[in-house]
Amino acid sequence: MRNAKGRGKAGQACRAVAGLARHAGVAVGLAALIAPAAAWADAKAGAAVFSRKCAECHSVRRGVIVTGPSLAGLFGRKAGTVKDFPYSPAVGASAIVWGADTLDTFIARPQKTIRGITMTSPGIADAAQRSDLIAYLATLK
Numbered sequence: 001m002r003n004a005k006g007r008g009k010a011g012q013a014c015r016a017v018a019g020l021a022r023h024a025g026v027a028v029g030l031a032a033l034i035a036p037a038a039a040w041a042d043a044k045a046g047a048a049v050f051s052r053k054c055a056e057c058h059s060v061r062r063g064v065i066v067t068g069p070s071l072a073g074l075f076g077r078k079a080g081t082v083k084d085f086p087y088s089p090a091v092g093a094s095a096i097v098w099g100a101d102t103l104d105t106f107i108a109r110p111q112k113t114i115r116g117i118t119m120t121s122p123g124i125a126d127a128a129q130r131s132d133l134i135a136y137l138a139t140l141k
């Protein structure tokens, strides 16, 4: 009984907030404030970020080396393990395993995360752009 009542109240509160937001014409802005960035991650937008900020040096095709190693199959891979890519010793020594969290830290500040890395990209300061990009990187098999 108590639960059902609680839900009812929450529902009412939600409707009230939604009504208010619609009234003020700020429904979208309000939703963006409440939702965590990751919930909005958009792999398609991330592909565009990749083209602008990463593609000059990284291919997403397996076995294709540009200035940097291919980022195909990046998720779950240990740093510095693409065969035939001449990494600096810093990358493997970092012992990082690439996943959403490690990539977020790394892309925010590449040279601070792996001291001595030769990747010259300044990374991406914008957290929403990073989460879109990471959603895209997660699709690379």
Ligand code: HEC
Pocket (backbone or CB within 6 Å): 050, 053, 054, 055, 056, 057, 058, 067, 068, 069, 074, 078, 079, 080, 081, 082, 086, 087, 088, 089, 090, 091, 098, 107, 116, 117, 118, 119, 120, 121, 123, 124
């Ligand atoms: C100017 C060229 C350049 C740009 C731009 C660049 N990178 Fe790199 N990246 C490199 C190089 C070179 C390495 C290898 C560095 C080393 O061995 O020290 C590297 C390494 C990496 C690694 C480690 C890969 C592994 O196999 O462990 C990741 C992850 C990475 N880059 C992601 C990105 C992302 C994401 C972007 C875009 C935001 C980006 N890079 C932009 C040149 C670049």
